[in-house]
Amino acid sequence: MNLYEYQAREILRRHGIPVPDGDVATTPDEARAIAQRLGGRVVVKAQVHAGGRGKAGGVKLATNPTEAAAHARQILGMTIKGLPVRKVLVAPAADIASESYVGMIVDRGAQRPVLMVSAAGGVDIEAVAAHTPTQIHQLAVDPRYGLLSHQALGLALTLYRDVAQARAAADIMQRLYTAFYAVGASLAEINPLATTPDGKVMALDAKIVVDDNELERRPEIAALRDPEAEAASEVAAREAGLSFIKLDGTVGCCVNGAGLAMATMDLVKYYGGEPANFLDIGGSSNPQKVVAALRIITADPSVRAILFNIFGGITRCDDVANGIVQATQQLPLKVPMVIRLTGTNEQEAVAILTRAGYTALTDMDDAVKQAVARARGKAA
Amino acid sequence: MSIFVDQETRLLVQGITGRDGSFHTRQMISYGTKVVAGVTPGKGGQLFDGVVPVFDTVADAVRETKPTCSVIYVPAAVAASAILEAADAGLPLVVCITEGIPVLDMTRALPFLHEHGARLIGPNCPGLISPTKGKVGIIPGNICKPGRIGVVSRSGTLTYEIIHQLTRAGHGQSTCVGIGGDPLIGTNFIQCLSAFEADPDTDAVVLIGEIGGTDEQQAAEFAQRGMTKPVIGFIAGQTAPPGRRMGHAGAIISGSSGTAAEKMAAFERAGISVMKRPADVVPLLEERL
Numbered sequence: 001m002n003l004y005e006y007q008a009r010e011i012l013r014r015h016g017i018p019v020p021d022g023d024v025a026t027t028p029d030e031a032r033a034i035a036q037r038l039g040g041r042v043v044v045k046a047q048v049h050a051g052g053r054g055k056a057g058g059v060k061l062a063t064n065p066t067e068a069a070a071h072a073r074q075i076l077g078m079t080i081k082g083l084p085v086r087k088v089l090v091a092p093a094a095d096i097a098s099e100s101y102v103g104m105i106v107d108r109g110a111q112r113p114v115l116m117v118s119a120a121g122g123v124d125i126e127a128v129a130a131h132t133p134t135q136i137h138q139l140a141v142d143p144r145y146g147l148l149s150h151q152a153l154g155l156a157l158t159l160y161r162d163v164a165q166a167r168a169a170a171d172i173m174q175r176l177y178t179a180f181y182a183v184g185a186s187l188a189e190i191n192p193l194a195t196t197p198d199g200k201v202m203a204l205d206a207k208i209v210v211d212d213n214e215l216e217r218r219p220e221i222a223a224l225r226d227p228e229a230e231a232a233s234e235v236a237a238r239e240a241g242l243s244f245i246k247l248d249g250t251v252g253c254c255v256n257g258a259g260l261a262m263a264t265m266d267l268v269k270y271y272g273g274e275p276a277n278f279l280d281i282g283g284s285s286n287p288q289k290v291v292a293a294l295r296i297i298t299a300d301p302s303v304r305a306i307l308f309n310i311f312g313g314i315t316r317c318d319d320v321a322n323g324i325v326q327a328t329q330q331l332p333l334k335v336p337m338v339i340r341l342t343g344t345n346e347q348e349a350v351a352i353l354t355r356a357g358y359t360a361l362t363d364m365d366d367a368v369k370q371a372v373a374r375a376r377g378k379a380a
Numbered sequence: 381m382s383i384f385v386d387q388e389t390r391l392l393v394q395g396i397t398g399r400d401g402s403f404h405t406r407q408m409i410s411y412g413t414k415v416v417a418g419v420t421p422g423k424g425g426q427l428f429d430g431v432v433p434v435f436d437t438v439a440d441a442v443r444e445t446k447p448t449c450s451v452i453y454v455p456a457a458v459a460a461s462a463i464l465e466a467a468d469a470g471l472p473l474v475v476c477i478t479e480g481i482p483v484l485d486m487t488r489a490l491p492f493l494h495e496h497g498a499r500l501i502g503p504n505c506p507g508l509i510s511p512t513k514g515k516v517g518i519i520p521g522n523i524c525k526p527g528r529i530g531v532v533s534r535s536g537t538l539t540y541e542i543i544h545q546l547t548r549a550g551h552g553q554s555t556c557v558g559i560g561g562d563p564l565i566g567t568n569f570i571q572c573l574s575a576f577e578a579d580p581d582t583d584a585v586v587l588i589g590e591i592g593g594t595d596e597q598q599a600a601e602f603a604q605r606g607m608t609k610p611v612i613g614f615i616a617g618q619t620a621p622p623g624r625r626m627g628h629a630g631a632i633i634s635g636s637s638g639t640a641a642e643k644m645a646a647f648e649r650a651g652i653s654v655m656k657r658p659a660d661v662v663p664l665l666e667e668r669l
Contacts, residue, residue, distance in 0.1 A: 106483050108563045108593045108630070111490050126635050143487045184482055213482045213629065217457060243627040247619075258561060258627025259535020259590055262616035266640075267657050269619045278620070280627045311537040311544070313520035314404075343540065344520065364541065365659050 001210045004047040006089045008206035015179040018202040022091030031072030034090040035065040044071040047087040048080045056080045099192030100159045110140040117155045122192040147177040168201040184214025240292035249274025250304040250375040252297035264309045273372030276303045290323035305336050307371035312343030321349035325356045336374040340367030381581040382510035382555040389514045392447035393418045394462045401453035411521040413514045417441040438469040449473040456480035460489045467498040476503035486564040500566025506536040506558035527552015530576035533588035549662040554582040561628030569599035577607045584610045591617030592631045596643040600650035610668035613647040614655040615640040
């Protein structure tokens with residue numbers, strides 16, 4: 001789950017990392033009041049889960065509260081990379097002497113949290129990594145001991161020659177490490193970590209991504225989720241216990257298992273179609289899940305055909321077949337459906353579906369080819 | 381022969397009285413696996429289905445029944461703790477089926493396993509099966525058949541699909557291992573390839589990967605450098621959009637890294653036959669045998 005900048009800043013602040021003052025506004029009047037309190041000269045920043053806000057015009061400098069309100073009015077109406085902006089952060093416009101990057105991720109290869117720092121901050125760190133990787137210094141932290149003081153200082157000295165600044169940055173890194181574990185993050189970035197002309201080191205912008213698997217045991221973090229930031233279909237899927245991602249194609253896919261779901265989408269593409277979604281109904285053959293899945297898929301107006309691909313292992317094909325029959329009684333379909341089931345109790349499943357007037361296939365390639373043809377409006 | 385699990389495996393089930401644990405314990409027993417003990421704290425002294433002794437702790441079960449392997453079916457919130465308990469009690473092989481374990485829990489569990497000399501398979505995996513010899517986990521026994529092909533995969537039902545295609549064409553399996561769909565896992569592709577290379581009863585390996593991470597690329601380098609046996613590879617997620625988690629926590633393209641195209645190219649370079657779709661497995665395998 002992605003946190004907004006203002007939420008990430010608050011987490012850093014609570015962990016003792018220096019963050020400039022500022023507050024979040026949902027209306028121009030609120031933005032004006034915050035700017036007033038901060039002394040007038042502020043930056044107004046769109047709060048949206050997308051990179052490149054600045055380039056999109058979502059970050060603007062204001063010299064007085066009236067201008068801050070005007071910027072807020074403009075930014076609050078914007079859509080950045082398809083996402084409507086509903087909140088802005090109003091923060092003091094800081095004078096900046098230098099900009100660095102400090103980030104933490106869990107590295108799959110090292111199987112450890114890795115701290116990455118670069119003196120080339122304030123820009124896209126992926127571009128730095130791609131073009132001048134020597135400008136990035138990294139350290140895999142042993143989670144049994146945490147980030148040790150000398151390790152943090154060693155990294156900080158690659159950013160600052162001034163020892164006082166390096167010590168301040170090292171302290172920020174250790175606090176970032178603590179915050180990372182405290183909130184269950186999979187990524188935490190301070191970009192830029194800035195110095196001011198009077199030598200202070202502070203986090204000007206922050207990004208935190210929380211591991212979805214942490215949310216159940218961290219209700220205070222789960223409460224930060226903004227359901228308006230997600231497609232309605234994805235919210236509905238999550239509430240139904242389904243794993244769903246909307247795509248742009250015309251073949252709606254309903255599959256058990258994430259790997260098979262991806263392979264099914266790939267096969268749709270292989271046969272010249274475009275998948276409308278990724279959808280994993282999981283191991284359960286609960287008819288209610290099938291109903292929820294069909295409701296979500298059919299709510300997408302671009303779907304021209306629905307493809308079921310079920311491999312019965314522990315999941316019994318006859319249970320899924322019953323689920324499909326019940327689901328389509330509750331929710332009559334307007335687009336053709338192609339069903340493929342194989343594995344445990346496949347014969348029973350085919351019989352159930354045949355009785356209900358559906359054709360069930362047992363071969364994955366045959367089913368996908370047929371679904372692609374149906375989506376193009378051809379008879380199978 | 382086979383890898384990791386065979387007819388000598390003495391299995392302990394952690395979470396044996398739970399909904400999933402009890403169902404799959406019955407499946408494993410009916411497949412012929414020697415289930416010697418179960419653990420559910422608070423239910424020590426009971427007999428599961430009148431046959432399998434249940435203990436309060438793994439240490440008690442190890443002392444009394446000498447298991448050689450543990451399989452874990454406990455909820456995600458306590459699964460990392462169950463892994464640590466198994467390693468602490470001296471079990472050399474721990475298979476964790478549970479999905480949804482926080483990654484940061486695994487950053488702490490993995491060094492502990494390493495210090496205790498325990499191998500973990502998973503988490504978030506279907507386990508493993510050496511057909512007719514033993515099954516640890518949830519892979520359906522009826523789709524497998526004994527034979528000389530090794531299968532190693534990051535996913536569940538996609539693996540069953542490919543095993544099913546192999547079995548239908550008459551290619552039995554030595555062992556099928558699901559290593560898990562999470563970003564941090566105990567046993568990677570290379571360790572499985574290496575075990576299959578050393579197994580005299582495996583002739584070829586089918587490797588089923590997916591988007592995210594670089595484990596497949598490293599496996600490709602290993603196959604080129606360290607294997608004489610042919611490898612057939614598949615990557616799921618060729619149509620997956622970047623930045624979105626495709627069900628499995630580990631199946632995510634970050635920036636431009638971890639794409640299917642990159643992994644398939646690494647396979648090609650390493651001489652691994654690349655399946656474009658699951659149905660390619662049999663023809664490609666027959667070309668290489």
